[in-house]
Amino acid sequence: MNARTAAVRSGLARGLIEFKQTWTNRDDVVGQFVFAALFLGALFFMRDATLPGTAFSLGAATVPGVLGAGIVFNGLNTAAGYLAVDREDGTLLRAKATPNGMLGYLVGKTASLSMAQVTGLLIVLVPCLFVYPALAPGGVWSYLHLLWVLAIGLTATLPLGAALGSLTSSARSIGLITLPVLGLGAISGIFYPVTALPGWVQDIAQVFPMYWLGLGMRSALLPDSAVVVEIGQSWRPWATLGVLVAWSVIGLTLAPVLLRRMARREAGSSVAERREKAMQRVG
Structure with missing residues (x-):
């Protein structure tokens, strides 16, 4: 076994351990279920509304969009946040000091975040399938469709999150990532049809992966009758695949370069300096 394979x-073993630890941490568990409860509560108040021009439930139509937005938000924000925290506490420095340590670190973090994403999606989706029987009308084919959208969505967002995290100076800078992502959620057709927005706003939304992940999720989980509120009244599967693959290529190209540059700059003195500044802020 060569060194890279061992890394x-x-x-992967580290990623599994980190994933298991999230289910022994009270704050992480509470956060997962509080989000699910808030979302299901919002759906309850939308139960009597329908999509414009259809008899289909607006609540059911909202489920796939929110799942797609969650993948983007967690892929970008959470990945960047973990990277910034691990940089501050010296975890990255320790990884850098071991052979192929950065490779092992990235594989582990990607694995743990991917498993957490899938778990979070299931916590929301499973109750919704009981509340809204119209979801996933294609049965097995709907779930297979959902799987490929989820896989390409994780590939399109996690490397980008790592790249953005490598550019932040500290964990407190993550807000610079969070706010734009929340702004994208407002224009990406998550809680209402994107066709209700001005044309130029629709054009901006279609540049970024959040809109396309939402569209891919809707095409997997909603019946064909719901497509009437989409742009061009089409699910546009090939465009969805193309845009998400393009973002995957961008992320996979940028992340290794930026992470190597960040790792080269890491030293014991820089970690100590950040800790000293943190202690001064606390004091």
């Missing part, structure tokens, strides 16, 4: 295997 990948250790990274």
Whole structure:
């Protein structure tokens, strides 16, 4: 077994351990279920509304969009946040000091975040399938469709999150990522049809992966009758695949370069300096 293969295997083992630890941490568990409860509560108040021009439930139509937005938000914001925290507490410095340590670190973090994303999606989706029987009308084919959208969505967002995290100076800078992502959520057709927005806003939304992930999720989980509120009254599967693949290529190209540059700059003195500044703020 060569060193890179060993690093990948250790990274996968680390990712599984980190994922298990999230379910022994009270704050992480509470956060997962509070989000699900808030979302299901919002759907309850939308139960009597319908999509414009259809008899289909607006609540059911909202479920896929929110799932897609959650993938983007967690992929960008959470990945960047973990990277910034691990940079501050010296975790990245320790990874850098071991052979292929950065590779193992990235594999582990990607694995743990991917498992957390899938778990979070299931916590929301499973209750919604009981509340809204019209979801996933294609049965097995709907779930297979959902799987490929989820897979390409994770590939399109997690590397981008790592790249953005490598550009932040500290964990407190994550707000610079969070606010734009929330802004994208407002224009990406998550809680209402994107066709209700001005044309130029629709054009902006279609540049970024959040809109396309929402569209891909809707095409997997909603019946064909719901397509009437989409742009061009089409699910546009090939465009969805193309845009998400393009963002995957961008992220996978940028992330290694930016992370290597960040790792080269890491030293014991820089970690100590950040800790000293943190202690001064606390004091």
